[in-house]
Amino acid sequence: MTAVSKTLRVGLPSGSLQEPTFALFAKAGFNISGASRSYKPSVDDPDLTIRLLRAQEISRYVQHGFLDCGLTGKDWIANNGSDVAVLAEMTFSKVSNKPTRWVIAVPEDSAIKSVKDLQGKVIATEAVDLTKSFLAKHGVTAEVEFSWGATEVKVPDLVDAIVDVTETGSSLRANKLRILETIMESSPQFIANHKALEDNWKKEKIEKLLLLLKGAYAARDKVGLKMNLSENKLADLLKTLPSLRNPTISQLAGSEWVAVETIIDESVVREIIPQLKALGAEGIIEYPLNKVVY
Numbered sequence: 119m120t121a122v123s124k125t126l127r128v129g130l131p132s133g134s135l136q137e138p139t140f141a142l143f144a145k146a147g148f149n150i151s152g153a154s155r156s157y158k159p160s161v162d163d164p165d166l167t168i169r170l171l172r173a174q175e176i177s178r179y180v181q182h183g184f185l186d187c188g189l190t191g192k193d194w195i196a197n198n199g200s201d202v203a204v205l206a207e208m209t210f211s212k213v214s215n216k217p218t219r220w221v222i223a224v225p226e227d228s229a230i231k232s233v234k235d236l237q238g239k240v241i242a243t244e245a246v247d248l249t250k251s252f253l254a255k256h257g258v259t260a261e262v263e264f265s266w267g268a269t270e271v272k273v274p275d276l277v278d279a280i281v282d283v284t285e286t287g288s289s290l291r292a293n294k295l296r297i298l299e300t301i302m303e304s305s306p307q308f309i310a311n312h313k314a315l316e317d318n319w320k321k322e323k324i325e326k327l328l329l330l331l332k333g334a335y336a337a338r339d340k341v342g343l344k345m346n347l348s349e350n351k352l353a354d355l356l357k358t359l360p361s362l363r364n365p366t367i368s369q370l371a372g373s374e375w376v377a378v379e380t381i382i383d384e385s386v387v388r389e390i391i392p393q394l395k396a397l398g399a400e401g402i403i404e405y406p407l408n409k410v411v412y
């Protein structure tokens with residue numbers, strides 16, 4: 119009998135979350151290819167089997183066991199009421215590093231001004247269960263109608279309000295809609311099947327994968343900075359630049375100079391490098407980071 123090789127079945131989202139998810143996996147060291155032609159893309163780790171699925175369905179398949187683990191929006195895990203282990207949350211959306219929001223929206227000139235005004239009205243949404251439980255919590259009874267997408271177009275002709283996901287807000291603006299209330303914020307979560315976590319090989323593989331994914335996630339928007347500095351200017355430099363927290367200081371051989379190394383947010387680099395230069399730093403180098411493992 120030949121030994122059956124083990125594999126970890128990982129579900130990744132097609133659609134809005136696909137590109138940022140693949141970028142995160144690549145930074146973590148897992149290159150996924152062939153996804154433009156197939157929902158069964160290849161990955162350069164023989165222990166993994168990747169399946170591309172709709173974000174809405176991944177949590178169901180993880181609960182069922184067809185997938186051992188996966189990455190999908192918190193919104194769909196909640197809407198499906200899936201019984202899965204949530205192992206990590208990583209904040210990113212289609213185009214930004216912010217969570218998305220599910221909002222109730224109405225036409226700008228609608229008479230609906232509060233959640234209570236939705237009593238007896240018709241609401242269209244892809245996330246029917248999320249919407250129903252939000253309304254129930256607020257004691258409002260309304261008709262919640264399932265929408266396959268392009269939901270914004272339905273108000274005011276077909277429905278009174280919609281519940282849809284928004285990130286930049288441009289779709290709402292383009293359709294002249296006003297946000298009444300946010301019903302939930304959502305970011306991608308890494309989830310696993312409970313039974314898969316009882317299998318030592320799978321559990322270990324998931325833990326290693328997560329360590330690398332979290333490392334890659336933590337390294338986003340961070341860069342390394344290294345510079346040389348005369349020792350007598352060090353105190354001044356550290357006082358002036360609080361963002362250089364916990365730097366590594368090493369003595370340069372046979373001189374009164376030190377090397378300072380630190381990790382900072384990329385967004386402050388353009389402010390900081392000229393300041394470092396003015397404070398006497400020399401040989402300043404900035405380098406990109408792939409992973410930061412805490």
Ligand SMILES: Nc1ncnc2c1ncn2[C@@H]1O[C@H](COP(=O)(O)OP(=O)(O)OP(=O)(O)O)[C@@H](O)[C@H]1O
Pocket residue numbers: 132133134135172173174190191192193194210211212213218267283284285286304305
């Ligand atoms: N700008 C965005 N628009 C829509 N969904 C987003 C956005 N950013 C992140 N998401 C997340 O992506 C997931 C949406 O996946 P879903 O498969 O429902 O739709 P989609 O990827 O937009 O596909 P489709 O094009 O068929 O609507 C959700 O978890 C949602 O929170």
Ligand SMILES: O=P(O)(O)OC[C@H]1O[C@H](OP(=O)(O)OP(=O)(O)O)[C@H](O)[C@@H]1O
Pocket residue numbers: 134266267268269270282283284285286287288289290
């Ligand atoms: O706030 P924004 O940045 O504009 O993003 C939100 C929009 O993106 C999604 O649409 P999608 O492209 O998935 O099309 P769909 O309406 O068919 O789902 C979502 O349904 C909103 O329409």
Ligand SMILES: [Mg+2]
Pocket residue numbers: 134267
């Ligand atoms: Mg969509």
